[in-house]
Structure formats: structure tokens, C-alpha cells
Amino acid sequence: MPSGVPPECVVCREIVFVGTTCCSAVAARGFRILEIRSQGLAKLGAMPQIFRHSTNALAKVSIFGAIFILLAALWAAAELHRSSWNTGQWVERQQPIQFSHKHHTGDDGIDCRYCHTSVETAASAGMPSTETCMNCHKQIWADSPYLEPVRASFRTGKPIEWIRVHDLPDYSYFNHSIHVNKGVGCSTCHGRIDQMPIAFQASTLQMEWCLGCHRNPEKFVRPADRIFDMEWRPENRTSEHVAEGRSLLSKYQIQKSEVLTSCSTCHR
Amino acid sequence: MADQKSKPRRGARDDRDDADISPSSGPPVSPSPRLRISPSPHPPVSPWALPRRNVFLLLIVHCLLFTVTCRQDMQDQPRMKPFRSTTFFRDGMSSRAPVTGTVPRGHLKADGEFFTGKKDTPTSAPAAAQTATPAGAAPAQGIAAYPDDVEEFPLPITYDVVKRGKERYEIFCSACHGMTGNGDGMIVRRGFRRAASFHTDSLRQAPVGHYFDAITNGWGAMPPYAAQIPARDRWAIVAYIRALQLSHQNTQSQAGQPQLQTQPPASQTATPSSGGHNER
Structure with a gap:
């Protein structure tokens, strides 16, 4: 067979390449496949360069770009996961009656516990x-x-x-009373509800957010008579405030953060 | 050799395994009219085509991972949480009331005086208290007006109880009765019927059981608060009202006021336009 002619099957006369078979007749006779393969290999060896040498740099850049794209995609996904689109944070919930916490609590000064009577004694704050x-x-x-x-x-x-504004997933255990009785104020989680004409979720309610306090409770606890104070500072930032928070930890007998961040504390 | 150059490149395109090419451009040696080119198993793979395709696949898989959160089976388990609605019961409520005639553990109200503020054995026939108009205009005064109400606290009154009473008073009572008990709370200023001032002679002399009864069952325009305030807290509130009354008397006597005011000042908001609509 001349070198300029592509290899073809001896039986069916079709053009074939290395490793392929064209008809069952060839497969039945091993020596013919060997013959074709040797011809094909000879052809591939004579193949000229397709890519120029500069393609190497392009390849490296594209690998770097792929990593960059991957990281960017990861970052975008994480941000999307934390966004209010996913968590419902900042989204005002329309209720059957447009009850205004701002009017009742902020303007009229009605205590939270007038309506949410069981917040100090039960898991649910009570509607x-x-x-x-x-x-x-x-x-x-x-x-x-x-x-x-x-x-x-x-x-x-x-x-x-009513439409539930703060809907925790069912696999998480939450108890209002333990938080309220151990120094976590309403506004720590619910924000300035006394300024909300329509209630919305002020926190992400994601596990990351829960752990933020369970890891460092001294940054968020407040005195027992300030639990329902909406204007109390949301976080102990300065060193003396944190020191005050530490003393409150021992006063409230709050467990170590190893216990607070244990899985079964919240997933029971 | 010109055709050799083109054939491997054509084989690199995976999706064109059955491409028909015209005989004129191909080699002249093919006897069969249909010229088939089988895909090459070793196409000239460019060094970056494979990683890029993998990255693309990774991205798709990654996006799929996040759509996993669209399934809410674990988030919304088929169990009842407080205030969650249900289709199981006809009234749509998942919280059920205790069966009629049963008493939950720890809720047996055996101590009648503690839970009602009424004496166990009534001392008199129905008195003027039953027909007395509220808001401090009762004709009969003091204990005589409320003969069936207990006159002593059924629990020891300590500083902590009064402190608790102050807290509960400011939650539940101050909205109408005001922080000092003058009956000029915010809700009254918003148009509710004027609440009773605790600093009147008739209410100063009223027995503690009357206050407890009023909180428990309501009085006049005042709604019952038994559902919102537990019995012990109601007694604590009564104790704090007594403390308010004492403090008010002291300041007045220290200021040299000879006569107690039966009506506290500034009652112009007591009868606003919407105040008369008492539905109940």
C-alpha cells in the first residue's frame, strides 16, 4: 500500500484508523488488524505539529484562569447562600393584618411580654x-x-x-426562655423590632450566625434587667464591655463554648 | 501528504463521526461510493481542552450541589411545632386544648383563695359589689363593698415578690393604669376608656382579693388577664399596687396635702370620641 493512501480494510475496503475495526470479518482475523495497526502507527508518526510553541503559555494561563473561575464561582455561591435571597433576611413579610411593631412597641411602649407571654418560660415566645x-x-x-x-x-x-417571620429549620432546637433568662436580649436576634412597621427577619438565622454567639457569648450577653431594652448595644465591642460580659457569663452560669458549640446543643 | 494533514484534525471533532466528504476532495482510491471516516481514538488533544472541560463539569456539579437546598424535607418535617397549622384536625390548629373535665399535672387549682381571690366560705349575701359600677364610683366603700374577696395575701409577700410585681405591673397594667397607677396609661391616652386610679379612697380600702379578682376576671371595661398572667404573678401585681398606693400616700402626706384627690388630674382624654364604643 502506498504511503499517501489511508489504510483500508482488506475485506470491506473502508478507510480505518488505528485500533478501529470496520467489519466483523477483520475482527475474526487477528493478523489483519495487526497489519492495519502498524500502518496507522506509521502514519501518526509522520503527523506534523498542529499547535505552535506559544500555545504552551496559553495553556498555562487557561489553567490559572480555570482555578480563578472556580474560586470566583465558589465565592459567588457562598455569597448567594448568605444573601437575603436565600435566607429571607431583611424581607418584609406581608401579614393578614399589617401589624406594626413600631406602633405598638416603639410608639405606645407596650412591653414585648404583653403579647409574647411565654418568652420567659417556654421554647416558643408565644403568639x-x-x-x-x-x-x-x-x-x-x-x-x-x-x-x-x-x-x-x-x-x-x-x-x-399570621405568617411566620422567623422560621427555624425543624432539625434545629431553639428555646426562647433559656436565652432570655441568660442574658440574650430580644434585639440581639430580632433587631430593632420597635422600629419595624412590618416585621422582617433581622438576622440570617444560619448556623454560622448562631455559632457567632455560641462561640463568643461574652460579646453578646447583657444584664438581666436589659433583656427587653431595645436600645441596648447590640454587641460588646470595647474591652470593658467584653469584661462585663465575661463577668455576666459566670453570673448566668453559661457553659463553656465547647459545650455551647457541641452538635447536640442545637440538634437534638 | 496534503490530505494527511486534514484527516486527524477532522477526527478530533468527536461529534462528526459520520461526516460525508465529497469524493473529489478525498483520495481517489476508494472504490466504495460511500466514504466513511471512523473517529480516531487518538485525536491530537490540545493540552488545555481537557482541563477546561473538567472545570465546566465541576461548575455544573457545583451548581447542582446548591440546588440540593431546594429540597425542604428536613427543614419542614411533618411534625407539629407551636402555632403551626395542620390539616389533620378540623379546626386547623395543631395545638389541642385539654379534654374537658381533665386537669393537667401541676395545674390542679386546689387552693381556692389563691386562684380566685375569693373566700372559700362567702361571708355575706350578694352585696353591692356585684352591681357596683366600676371605675371607682362604688357606693359601698372598702371591704364592705367586696365582702367575698380575701383580705390577706394567700402567699408571703417578700421584697422579691414586690419586685416581680413591679415588673409584671409594668408589662401588663401600666399600658392603661399608668406607671404610677393614676389610670392615665398610654392606651387610655389613645382613646381607651379611662382606667381606674389606684389612688382613690374606694380602691385603697378595697381588699386585695378584689384586685386579684379584677385581674383574673376583668372589671368593667378591663378584660380578664388570667390567660396572660399566672396566678402567682397576679398576686405579686396586687402586692405592687399596694406598694404604689403606700408610696403615693406618703408623698402626699409629706407634701402636706390634706385631702386625697379622688380624681387624678388631666382627665380631658378620658372620654374621647371613640371611647364610648364598648362592645362587651
């Missing part, structure tokens, strides 16, 4: 019953169509279906 709303609203804004859902609920006994 007020319609009767609690009607304590005042049987006389104040009693004719307002705005509050008709409240009155309807009061008449029928069917609870108002």
Missing part, C-alpha cells in the same frame, strides 16, 4: 391570642375596617393565620 388584641381594640379602632379580620377571628374563634 398573642385574638383576645389579647381585643383587650385594647374592643375600644380603640373598634370600627376600623382595617381590623375586621381581628374582629372576625374574635367572633368565630378561628385564629388569625
Whole structure:
């Protein structure tokens, strides 16, 4: 076979390359495959250069670029994971009745515990019953169509279906009372709820955020009479404040951070 | 040799394994009219094509990893949390009330005086207290007006109890009765019917059981607070009201006021436009 002619099958006369078979007849006869393979190898050896030498630099740059792209993608994914798009942070939740914490707590000065009665004694802070709303609203804004859902609920006994703003995943255990009784104030997690006309989630509620306090509780605990103080500093930043926080840790008998960050503390 | 150059390059394109090429451009030796070019197993692989493809695959896998969070099975487990709605019960509530006629452990209200503020054995027939108008205008005064209410605290009153009472008073009572008990709290200023001042003769002389009863069952426009305040805290609040009354008396006597004011000042907001709508 001349060198300029591509190798072809002896049986079916089709052009083949190294290692391939064209028909079963060739596969049945091993020596013919060997013949084809040797011809193909001879051809590949004579193959000219396709890429220039400068392609090496291009290849290196593209490998670096790939790593850069990968890292950038990782970073973007992490940021997306922490974003309010994913966590629901800062997103105002529309409720069946536009209850304003700003009005009731900030302007009128009603204590958190007037409505959230079980926050000091139970895992759930407690949602007020319609009767609690009607304590005042049987006389104040009693004719307002705005509050008709409240009155309807009061008449029928069917609870108002509020939209949960802080929805922890079910695999995490959280208890309001232990936090409130051991120096974690409302505003530490819920932000300035007394300034929110429509309630939103002020924290990410991600595990990273929980651990931020469980690792360094001395930076967030506050005196027992300041738990419901909305204007208390959100974090102990200065050294004397941190020292005060440390003394509070022993006063509240808060466990070491090894215990606080143990898996089973929050995942039970 | 010109055709040799083109053939391996064509083989490098994986998706073109059955490309038909015109016979004129190919070698003239093929007897079969259909010229098939099989894919080469060793295409001239460029040194960077493989990593780039892997990176692309990695990116896709990475993005897929994050779509895992779209599944919320573990986040929203089919179990009941407080205040979570359900379709299982007809009323849609997952929290159930105790069965009628049963008492949860630790909730047996055996001590009647402690939990009602009423004497176990009524001392008199229905008195003026039942028909008395609220807000300090009762004709009968003092204990005589509330003959069935206990006159002594059914629990020892310590400093801690009064402190607790102060805290609870400021949570639950100060909204209407005001921080000092004058009956001019914020809700009253917003239009609620004027709350009773604790610094009137009739209320100063009222037995502690009356206060407890008023908190527990409501009084006039005041709603019942039994659901919001446990019994022990209600007694603590009563103790703090007594402390408020004492402090008020002291300041007035020290200031040389001869006569107690039955109506505290600034009652112009007591009867606003919407104040008269008492539905209950």
C-alpha cells in the first residue's frame, strides 16, 4: 500500500484508523488488524505539529484562569447562600393584618411580654391570642375596617393565620426562655423590632450566625434587667464591655463554648 | 501528504463521526461510493481542552450541589411545632386544648383563695359589689363593698415578690393604669376608656382579693388577664399596687396635702370620641 493512501480494510475496503475495526470479518482475523495497526502507527508518526510553541503559555494561563473561575464561582455561591435571597433576611413579610411593631412597641411602649407571654418560660415566645388584641381594640379602632379580620377571628374563634417571620429549620432546637433568662436580649436576634412597621427577619438565622454567639457569648450577653431594652448595644465591642460580659457569663452560669458549640446543643 | 494533514484534525471533532466528504476532495482510491471516516481514538488533544472541560463539569456539579437546598424535607418535617397549622384536625390548629373535665399535672387549682381571690366560705349575701359600677364610683366603700374577696395575701409577700410585681405591673397594667397607677396609661391616652386610679379612697380600702379578682376576671371595661398572667404573678401585681398606693400616700402626706384627690388630674382624654364604643 502506498504511503499517501489511508489504510483500508482488506475485506470491506473502508478507510480505518488505528485500533478501529470496520467489519466483523477483520475482527475474526487477528493478523489483519495487526497489519492495519502498524500502518496507522506509521502514519501518526509522520503527523506534523498542529499547535505552535506559544500555545504552551496559553495553556498555562487557561489553567490559572480555570482555578480563578472556580474560586470566583465558589465565592459567588457562598455569597448567594448568605444573601437575603436565600435566607429571607431583611424581607418584609406581608401579614393578614399589617401589624406594626413600631406602633405598638416603639410608639405606645407596650412591653414585648404583653403579647409574647411565654418568652420567659417556654421554647416558643408565644403568639398573642385574638383576645389579647381585643383587650385594647374592643375600644380603640373598634370600627376600623382595617381590623375586621381581628374582629372576625374574635367572633368565630378561628385564629388569625399570621405568617411566620422567623422560621427555624425543624432539625434545629431553639428555646426562647433559656436565652432570655441568660442574658440574650430580644434585639440581639430580632433587631430593632420597635422600629419595624412590618416585621422582617433581622438576622440570617444560619448556623454560622448562631455559632457567632455560641462561640463568643461574652460579646453578646447583657444584664438581666436589659433583656427587653431595645436600645441596648447590640454587641460588646470595647474591652470593658467584653469584661462585663465575661463577668455576666459566670453570673448566668453559661457553659463553656465547647459545650455551647457541641452538635447536640442545637440538634437534638 | 496534503490530505494527511486534514484527516486527524477532522477526527478530533468527536461529534462528526459520520461526516460525508465529497469524493473529489478525498483520495481517489476508494472504490466504495460511500466514504466513511471512523473517529480516531487518538485525536491530537490540545493540552488545555481537557482541563477546561473538567472545570465546566465541576461548575455544573457545583451548581447542582446548591440546588440540593431546594429540597425542604428536613427543614419542614411533618411534625407539629407551636402555632403551626395542620390539616389533620378540623379546626386547623395543631395545638389541642385539654379534654374537658381533665386537669393537667401541676395545674390542679386546689387552693381556692389563691386562684380566685375569693373566700372559700362567702361571708355575706350578694352585696353591692356585684352591681357596683366600676371605675371607682362604688357606693359601698372598702371591704364592705367586696365582702367575698380575701383580705390577706394567700402567699408571703417578700421584697422579691414586690419586685416581680413591679415588673409584671409594668408589662401588663401600666399600658392603661399608668406607671404610677393614676389610670392615665398610654392606651387610655389613645382613646381607651379611662382606667381606674389606684389612688382613690374606694380602691385603697378595697381588699386585695378584689384586685386579684379584677385581674383574673376583668372589671368593667378591663378584660380578664388570667390567660396572660399566672396566678402567682397576679398576686405579686396586687402586692405592687399596694406598694404604689403606700408610696403615693406618703408623698402626699409629706407634701402636706390634706385631702386625697379622688380624681387624678388631666382627665380631658378620658372620654374621647371613640371611647364610648364598648362592645362587651
